[in-house]
Amino acid sequence: MSQNNVGHPCILPYNCYSVGDHALTFSFGDRMDTTVNEYILQLFHRYNNFPWPGIKDCIPAYTTITFVYDALYFLNRKIDPIDTIQSLVDELLIPNTFTHKKKTNNIIRIPVCYETSCAPDLASLAAIKQITASELIQLHSSVTYRVFMNGFLPGFAYMGKVDEKINAPRLTSPRQKVPAGSVGIAGDQTGIYPMESPGGWQLIGRTPLSIFNTNAVKPCLLEPGDQVQFYPISWNEFQNWSVQ
Amino acid sequence: MSIRVIKKGILDTIQDEGRYGYQHLGIHPSGVMDSVAMRMANTLLGNAIQEPVLEIHFPAPTLLFEEDALIAIGGADFDARLNRDLSVPINRCIAIKAGTELSFQQKIRGARAYIAVRGGVQSALWLNSAATPVGFTSIGTQLQNEMILPFKNNDFQVAENKIFSWTALSPVNYQDTIIRYTAGHEISRLNDAMQTLVDDSTFIIDKSSNRMGYRLVGPSIIPNTHTEILSTAVTRGTIQLLPSGQLIILMADHQTTGGYPRMGHIITADLPKLAQRNAGESFQFKRVSLHEAHKALQAQELHLKQLETGCKLRSVIF
Structure with a gap:
C-alpha cells in the first residue's frame, strides 16, 4: 500500500501510506531533523494558503504530514481520495509553486522556575548525569529550541533538541497528575504541559505562563516552527507572576 | 424555553461531529462516539444532520422539559420513560408536553444514547464546534444539576405526550461482534503467527476504557522490535500496540499524534458498533482492504440518505 515518488523532480522523496480509511500520511524520513521538519512546515503553510x-x-x-479527509466527499464524486491527494501534494512539492512567505521566527522567551518545588526530577536527573543542578539549568536554558510539532495535548509543543548531557528517558511509571506549566524532558525533546494531565516526562521546572487558553485569539502559545528560549526565574517570581 | 437538568448523569455532554481543522495545534476533534446514532436522531426530527446533540451514558440524567418539544433518542437503549411511566422506544419521534420529565430506568443495550431536539439546543461554541472533550471544563458543555439548556427555536407545540408510530432502522448491526480494520503502517512488526493471533482471538473491552480510547484484554501481541516510532498523526479508530503487548483503540477524544506502533485502523463504518460496546463486552477483529472500508461507508451513507428522504416526506405532518 506504500507508494513513493522516487524520481519525481521534487526536492525530497516521500513514502505515502494510509492511516485508516480517512487519512493519508506522507513521510519524508524517520529521524528528527530540522531540514526535513522545515520542509514539512513549508508544505503545511502552502497547503493552508489554498486548502x-x-x-x-x-x-x-x-x-x-497527514491529511485527514472526508472519504465520502471523494467517493460520492467517484474520484479516488488517495490518487487525488497524492497529486495535490505533488503539485505543492514543485518548487516554483512556492507562494508562502517564510514566517519570521521571533524567539519566544519563556520564564521557568527550576526550583525544587517546581522540578521534582531535576536533582535526580542531575545526579544521574553527574552534573550540578545549576549546570543542568544552564544547559537547558542556553539553547534556542525549535517547535517541531504540536501533539499529545492541545498546545503541547515538542521542542528540540536538548543538549545530550541532559537528555533523559521517560519515567518508567508515568505520573497520574502533572501540573499545568510543567517543563519536562523526554529523550532529546523538551516540552511544557499546557494543562494538568497524566505524564511520563522528567520534570525539571515549571512556567507561570499560560500555554493553552481557550479564551485567547491564539489559543496555543507555541506553534510548529516557533523558536523558543527558556530563562530561569525564582520561586518568588513564579508565585507573583500573575500580578506582574 | 428549555430543558432543565434535574439530576445529571455520569457523563452527559453536548457533542457534534467534531472540531476539525485544528489538529496541527494538538487540538483533538472530539465529537460524538456514535455518529450514525446522532445523525439518525437528527434525521428523524428534520434537523440538519450535524446539529449538536446530547450524548449520555448510564446512569443517565433526568431532564425536565419546560416547554413543548419534539425529540428523538438514538444509540443505546436506556429504557427511557416520560414522567417515570410511559416507555419511550429509541429511533422514534416523541412529542413532549411542557412539564414532562424524561428519565432512564436501566441499561438494556449499548453504551451511549443520543438525545436530539427539533431545532436544536443552544450550545457553547469554541473554534466553530460544540464538541465537548472530556476533561476540559472550558470547552463545550457538560451537564450539571440545575443547568438550563435553552432551545434554539420554540415554535413546536403539542397537545399531549405522544410517541410517533414509525421507527427508523439503523444501517448498523449493533449485535454483530465482528469489527473490521485496515492494516496499519507498522503491522509488519508482527510476524505472520502474531497477525493471525490478532485476527483469531476474542478481545474484551477493559473497564478503564473511555471516550479517549478502548484498552483491550486479550493475548499478548509481541512485535519483532520494540522501538517507538517518531511521533506522527493518529486518527479515530487507530489500533496502537502498547509496550505491554496490549492493544488500545483510539476513540473520539483521541490524541492527535502518537509514538506507539499502529497495528491497524477500525473502519469508519464499524466505529459506531465499537462505540456502543460496553466494558466487559467482547469482539473479534477482521482485516479488510481500504476499498472494502470505503464500500462499507458508502453503503451506510446510502441507507442514511434514504432515511433522510423518508423522514422529509413524513415531516410534513409536524
Missing part, C-alpha cells in the same frame, strides 16, 4: 475541499485536517509532525 482543498474534502480535507478536514492537515497534521504536520517531525517528518510526516
